[in-house]
Every structure is written in structure tokens, then in C-alpha cells.
Amino acid sequence: MFLTTTPLPFSSLWEVFFNNTPKNLYNIYIHADPSFNYDSPFKGVFAHRVIPSKPTRRYSPTLISAARRLLSRALLDDESNYMFALLSPSCIPLHSFNFTYKILVNSKKSFVEILKNEPGAYHRWAARGKDVMAPEVKFEDFRIGSQFFVLKRKHARIVVRDSRLWSKFKLQCVRRDTCYPEEHYFATLLGMVDPQGCVTATLTHVDWRGGHGGHPRMYLKEEVGPELIWNLRKRKPRYGIEGSNGSDSSVTRRRDPFLFARKFSPDCIKPLMTIANDVIFKD
Template sequence: MMLFPSPLSLFCALLLCLPLAFIVTINSPLSPAATAGKGNYPLPEDGNDGKVKRKSTVTTLSPPPPIGRTKAPLQPPPPEEEDDGSLLRLAGRVGSDQRPATKPKKLAFMFLTTTPLPFAPLWELFFNATPENLYNVYVHADPRYNYTPPFGGVFAGRVIPSKPTRRNTPTLAAAARRLLAHALLHDKSNYMFALLSPLCIPLHSFGFTYKTVMNSNKSFIEILGREPWAYDRWAARGDSAMLPEVRFEDFRIGSQFYILTRKHARIVVRDRRFWSKFKQPCLFRDTCYPEEQYFSTLLSMVDPQGCSHATLTHVDWKGSHGGHPRMYSEHDVGPELILTLRNDRPRYGHEEMNGSDPSLTKRHDPFLFARKFSPDSIKPLMRIAKDVILKE
């Protein structure tokens, strides 16, 4: 005969099992999903120096995202970045100066675009009658877009093998590394490397630009520290994601557009350590700008004395909108605008940080390029090209 336990015996058995279940639960490891929000997070402390001070190792829950952050879905690093490994390794083996003594140094113009180049006619005038042994042109064109009309003139046949780029991802910085690698491999005489946008225009003649750049032994790259939004950008991948390679006090921000020496171009393509951090996907889209962080941080940490800490591409952030700088329209273009942009002084890093460095405080390098200009401003620009822009 089968026996069935009474309700009273079942209740007593349940009471006896509950403590055992509780002990097993608190001693069992949490699943990865349950521990994803845990880690060691160095948080800024109050102070005048704005630096992060090390905390003791304590496991804490990650703080909630600051107000205004836009949560982005986690994504693995884009596969196109991994595919560049062999290209970058090959470019990293290129010597520091393999240029024959009889050949002049070349300035590499590297355009990163997703559209046909609206100012190609102006650039054609810029390069007109310039000896080809003084420069090279390279174009990174996102293959997802239609380039009609196709690249012609000085840009014909200058498109490197390109891959998709997306804002708020590491792909823009990866594209710039790709341009540097191809320029290093293509011509041993490339000595300086200028990264430009499709909405950039020249502010001077080729001769003036070439002389200014080649007379410098420093890279023209903006390196800013202590910016109010620096911590959010450093923590865009997670509050400890950049550690230990990039501490908050070493993190720098700067313009995406720069002119690098050959030495620094080689440093960029050979770097694996810092790129492994900056290529990580961001958790917060509105603070994710690797192209404005990676190059400035890398060169600031590796060779700060070899940088001017300023960009020579002028941009107006006073009229910015939605994270973009002011866009000059056709109605803004005239001789007065060009002269104003020429006469402005670059910002040489952070004034307090560089105040004791006379090599920076006494500099007044001329802006060589400017952005952003609307495509419809090409007509007024062409009208003043020969008599203003390209005339010294």
C-alpha cells in the first residue's frame, strides 16, 4: 500500500530545506550576465588638478550613466578592423627615412570621405602646376556610397582599398590608420601626412603650405587635457575599460584632422597596445569619438615633445549644432572670411598645462586648412581662389 505524507510533515520538511538552499545560493558563482555590471572603477575626486586618484581595490556596482548619455547596444569590434592586421604590420616595418638623398620630401594629402569631393575643382587649382615629386594624394571612400561623379583629375586612381565607416564607432579612426599605412607603403618619400575631410578647403597656396609643414619637425595635432567632458569620453566604453593602459590622467582629446611626421605615422600603424583599448565598442554613443581621442592620447603618451599640440585645420565650434561645428554657407564666403581664418591663432593644448613650455606659448603657426564648408559654397570659393585663397 502506497503511503502519502500528511500536510504537516510536508510543511516541516520545507522548513528544514530552506536554510540549506540559502547557503547554496550565496556560495554559488553568479552568471556572466549577473556580474556584467561589476568591476573596479576609479572615480574622479574633488581637487584642483582634475586628475583621477587611485582607489583601493573594491568590488562595487557600476554607477548609473550620467544624465544625457545615450545607451548604445553592445557590439563586437567591426571585423574590418581585424582584417587590417597584415596591412598595419607590413607598414610598421617601413623604415624611418628610406627616401633617396636626391629626392625631395613629399607631403601626403589623405582625404577621408563618404561622398564625392565637392571642392575637387578648388583642390585642382591648389595642385595646379605643382611638381608631382612634392606630394601624393590618397582617398579613403566608404564603399557603401555612390561616388557620382567619379573621382577624377588629381584624385583619379587615388582611392585606397576602403571599408565602411560609422560615426560613434572606431571605424573612422581605423580608416585613418589605413590611410597612413597605405601612404607609408606606397612611397618612401612621404615625409608628412595630412588628414583632411571632404568639406575642408585650403587657406593658402601649395607652396606656402608645403614650406610651412616641411620646416617643422613636429606633428601638428591638437592635444587637449582637462576638458569638462573628458571623463565621460574616457568612460564611454565602461568605467574601467581603458585601464591599465590608458589612465584617466593620461587621456587626451583633439581634432580628428592633423598633420603627422613620418615618425609619428609609423608609431600609429605599429601600435597595438593602445588601439586594443580604443577599438572597443562604446556603451554610450554620444560620448564615443575614438577618432578625436586615440591619436591625441597615443602621441601625448609616447612623444609629447614631438607634437605642437595644435591642429592647423581651422574649425568654428561657437556655432556648433548636434556635435558638429559651424557650417559655412555660400553667403558666408568672401575675402574677409578667408583672411579672418588665416589670422586666427591655433589653440596649443591646455593653457595651464602648457603655460611653462615656451616652445608652445611662443608659437603662432598659420592655419593651412579650414572646415566645414557647405558644398554649394564652391562657386564663391572658386571666384576668389586665384586672387585670395591661393595668392600670398
């Protein structure tokens, strides 16, 4: 599931990712903000995959709405859809389709970052006003996590059916500097409803060192090469608390690999394509 406001800059890389893969093993869904101009239509495996979309805006609940819209469409479109991966246009795959597919379909849990006691958590919780989130979302239940997740079907249904927490998260913030609803809603909802059913980590690598303005570091074309891909593969996700009491020792035992990475500048496509077959898709 791609959530984008631009043409997909790495569509040719994803084409290779899906190349020669049986069509019944995957579906693609694109939420393309209609207020942006798309120079060329989505082609290849992306042709006719754009769902009815609405404008999205940072510092607002519209990014949550877009993700819920993608999940709803994917749930209704194909009952065999088992795992639902949300990606951005700046995401690239770090492994072959076969490697990625096996990791996901063999998992009995969703992968969603659920972090407790993060710096600034109270101000994020109170971004709509003091105590506005209560009683539906108490501060002690508030969680923070990556916008990008992989949900199993059970949790996708929980998200699209939710109205109780959504009634709070869809409210507009009064403090923009702490308003990142898409980093709070999914982590809080699933952390409250079924933490034991989640691996509390994202499978999309991101580097916040050197980030600015709420945006992570962006990789440039000069950095792209085999060493970068190998280094990203070596890194391990950061895990939150598994289970309601935080005593699950499986957190330290897990060795889940990153399957995707962001944020890459659009001009990285050429060097990425150069190493696609011999590095990225060679497991």
C-alpha cells in the same frame, strides 16, 4: 589624405591648389566609404587615388581605422612621404601649395591637437564602461583633440604599429553621447609616446560656435568672400600642453598659421572658385 563618404565637393578648388606643382612634391590618398554611392568617379589629380576602403560610422572606432588605413598606404606607397595631412571633404585650403608645403616640410614636429582637462573628459574616457580603458589608458593620460592632424613619418609609423592602445580604442562604446574615438585616440597615443615631438595644435580651423549635434558650424555660400578667408588666416590655433610637464613656454611663442578650414557646404564651391587665384592662393 582625404577621408570621405561623398564625392569631393571642392575637388576643383584642390585642382587649382595642386596646379603646376611638381608631382614629386605630393601624393594624394582617398579613403572613400564603399557603402555610399559616388555619382562620378574621382578625376584629375584625384584619379586612381582611392585606397582599399571599408565602411565608416560615427560613434565608432571605424574612423580611426580609416585614418590608420590611409597612413599605412601612404607609408608603403612612397618612402619620400614626409608629412601626412588628414582632411575631410568639407575642408578647403587657406593658402597656396607653396606656402603650405614650406610650413610642413620645414617642421620637425607633427601637428596634432592634444588637450588636457577638457569638459566631459571623464565621461569620454569611460564611454566603453567604467575602468575598461585601464590599465593601458589611464584617465590621467587620456587626451582630446581634433580628428584632423598632420603627422611626420615617425609618428605615422607609431600610429600604424600601435596595438596596445588600439586594443582599447577599438572597443565599442556603451555610451554613444560621449563616444568620439577619433577625437581621442591620436591625441592620447602621441601625448603618451612623444609629446615633445608634437606641436599640440591642429592646422585645420573649425568654428564650434553655433555647432550642434557634435558637428561644428558650417559656412554657407552667402558668407564666402575675401573677408572670410582673411579672417580665418588671422586666427591662431589653440595649443595644448607641450611636453609632459606642461612647462614649455614655446606654447605662448608659437605663431603657426591655420593651413586648412572646415566646415564648408558643397554649394560654396562657386564663390570659392571666384576668389581662388586672387585671394586664397595669393599669399
